[in-house]
Amino acid sequence: MRLETSHGAPERIDTPLLAVLVVTDGPADGLEVVDRLVGGALALARSAGDFRGRERDRLLAYSEGRGGPQRVLYLGVGSSGALTPEKLRVAAGRAVRAAERCRVRSLALCLAFPDPDTVGARGFQAAAEGLVLAAWRFDELRSGGVEEADAEAAGEERPPVVASAVLVAPASPELERGVRIGHAFATGENAARTLQARPGNVATPAHLAAEAVRIAGEAGLEAAVLGPAEMAGEGMEALLAVSRGSDEEPRLIVLRHSGGEPGDAPLVLVGKGLTFDAGGISIKPAKGMEKMKYDMSGGAAVIGAMLTVGSLGVPANIVGVIPSSENLLNGSATKPGDVIGSRAGKSIEVINTDAEGRLILADALDYATDWDPAAIVDCATLTGACVVALGHHRSALLGTDEELMAELRRAGDLAGEPCWPLPLDAPYRRQLRSSVADLKNVGGRSAGTITAACFLSEFTGKTPWAHLDIAGTAYGTTKKPYLRNGPNGTPCRLLLEWVCARSGL
Numbered sequence: 001m002r003l004e005t006s007h008g009a010p011e012r013i014d015t016p017l018l019a020v021l022v023v024t025d026g027p028a029d030g031l032e033v034v035d036r037l038v039g040g041a042l043a044l045a046r047s048a049g050d051f052r053g054r055e056r057d058r059l060l061a062y063s064e065g066r067g068g069p070q071r072v073l074y075l076g077v078g079s080s081g082a083l084t085p086e087k088l089r090v091a092a093g094r095a096v097r098a099a100e101r102c103r104v105r106s107l108a109l110c111l112a113f114p115d116p117d118t119v120g121a122r123g124f125q126a127a128a129e130g131l132v133l134a135a136w137r138f139d140e141l142r143s144g145g146v147e148e149a150d151a152e153a154a155g156e157e158r159p160p161v162v163a164s165a166v167l168v169a170p171a172s173p174e175l176e177r178g179v180r181i182g183h184a185f186a187t188g189e190n191a192a193r194t195l196q197a198r199p200g201n202v203a204t205p206a207h208l209a210a211e212a213v214r215i216a217g218e219a220g221l222e223a224a225v226l227g228p229a230e231m232a233g234e235g236m237e238a239l240l241a242v243s244r245g246s247d248e249e250p251r252l253i254v255l256r257h258s259g260g261e262p263g264d265a266p267l268v269l270v271g272k273g274l275t276f277d278a279g280g281i282s283i284k285p286a287k288g289m290e291k292m293k294y295d296m297s298g299g300a301a302v303i304g305a306m307l308t309v310g311s312l313g314v315p316a317n318i319v320g321v322i323p324s325s326e327n328l329l330n331g332s333a334t335k336p337g338d339v340i341g342s343r344a345g346k347s348i349e350v351i352n353t354d355a356e357g358r359l360i361l362a363d364a365l366d367y368a369t370d371w372d373p374a375a376i377v378d379c380a381t382l383t384g385a386c387v388v389a390l391g392h393h394r395s396a397l398l399g400t401d402e403e404l405m406a407e408l409r410r411a412g413d414l415a416g417e418p419c420w421p422l423p424l425d426a427p428y429r430r431q432l433r434s435s436v437a438d439l440k441n442v443g444g445r446s447a448g449t450i451t452a453a454c455f456l457s458e459f460t461g462k463t464p465w466a467h468l469d470i471a472g473t474a475y476g477t478t479k480k481p482y483l484r485n486g487p488n489g490t491p492c493r494l495l496l497e498w499v500c501a502r503s504g505l
């Protein structure tokens with residue numbers, strides 16, 4: 001989506017749809033002028049008591065005049081004192097959905113009321129995010145593109161893609177900064193969503209690597225891709241053990257952004273890029289298995305975050321590492337009971353081949369520690385247990401560094417991609433003791449998310465490290481108007497908030 005800012009009078013902007021945010025605590029100066037365009041519809045609705053600016057309040061009215069907005073959409077956002085970035089994201093998303101229903105391809109979003117000073121750069125950023133995220137669609141695998149015949153035949157015409165938006169507010173550095181950052185954050189997250197949405201036969205490890213290389217070119221990043229031979233040279237036996245059951249070759253993708261001083265310790269983002277998880281020999285049940293194309297969501301979020309980091313020129317050294325493989329089963333597949341090696345030199349008894357994410361991450365994390373990072377943050381659709389523990393509203397957060405975890409909590413809250421801590425102390429580690437190897441890859445039924453993170457912690461050395469289990473949050477149904485059912489790119493914006501906070505951007 002193209003985003004522009006405009007500082008003129010909202011009532012004079014030529015647009016098919018002008019969305020105006022309205023708070024409960026009184027109309028701000030200037031709203032009356034807009035309302036005159038539509039015959040005082042807001043004033044009437046207010047005096048009837050129908051529209052009070054509550055978050056569910058909404059009023060669409062049509063202008064009689066020529067020039068200026070054709071439609072005015074009033075969106076309640078609650079009281080001005082309780083306005084949050086998330087409420088602005090939601091309001092922006094509602095505006096885009098209204099544009100779709102009106103079948104128009106562009107809109108203006110007026111942020112002049114309430115007082116833009118109460119909104120600030122954060123608010124402008126959130127509004128920009130809401131617009132760009134809401135406009136995302138995945139249509140590339142439909143024949144005939146967007147307005148195709150079969151949808152028409154079914155009587156459900158697909159709404160047009162909303163391709164551009166104007167944010168209207170008085171000129172200020174906060175507005176320009178907020179819109180620039182919000183646009184970049186949401187563009188990265190949308191790139192992640194597109195990768196997530198692609199099915200396993202399209203988004204193979206080689207495809208993910210090719211896309212990462214393409215994005216690196218776009219964003220001015222360095223890219224390196226390791227194939228099986230290089231992995232063998234690195235001793236990445238755990239990653240290779242997972243890919244053994246598949247005809248598709250694994251890839252280890254490395255994206256590097258050098259925005260800091262040459263000697264500065266990098267921040268490393270690691271994302272699980274398992275392009276399809278059938279479970280391996282410990283095969284999953286058929287029901288819902290198609291969702292396991294989303295098992296590369298962590299990798300997608302990291303690729304999307306790296307796109308943004310490069311295009312914004314974040315002043316820090318940041319590396320993205322994405323181990324990518326399928327987890328299928330053939331005659332050469334790793335079997336339950338097999339003992340495999342790892343880059344770190346630890347032997348692993350594979351009790352369950354479906355606990356493959358931790359295996360590919362083990363080698364990627366160990367690889368990342370070689371750079372002596374300031375911190376490593378990984379994200380992965382790692383455990384079904386996480387969905388049981390936290391459902392779909394928060395990612396699980398575990399790690400070895402309290403300060404880092406506090407930073408990630410805050411980043412998640414700002415991004416509207418919240419996470420919640422789970423403990424990671426020594427007693428859980430015992431569940432991973434093996435009778436034949438250094439450790440086994442599953443720790444039994446209890447505390448599955450914690451024992452998975454315990455497993456990962458064996459491969460992070462002394463580096464401050466945190467892990468986000470996004471099994472319940474990276475995709476699914478949603479009521480957030482700026483998202484859609486399906487992939488949502490979580491935790492791409494969380495990671496971006498974190499690296500920007502770290503770098504002081």
Ligand code: BES
Nearest residue numbers: 352354355357381382383384385442471
């Ligand atoms: N990719 C799955 C985890 C998952 C499950 C993600 C449901 C999203 C929704 C992971 O590879 C897996 O299969 N984990 C196993 C681990 C178990 C065998 C210890 C699980 O959670 O069942």
Ligand code: MN
Nearest residue numbers: 277354355356
């Ligand atoms: Mn699995």
Ligand code: ZN
Nearest residue numbers: 274277295357
């Ligand atoms: Zn998996």
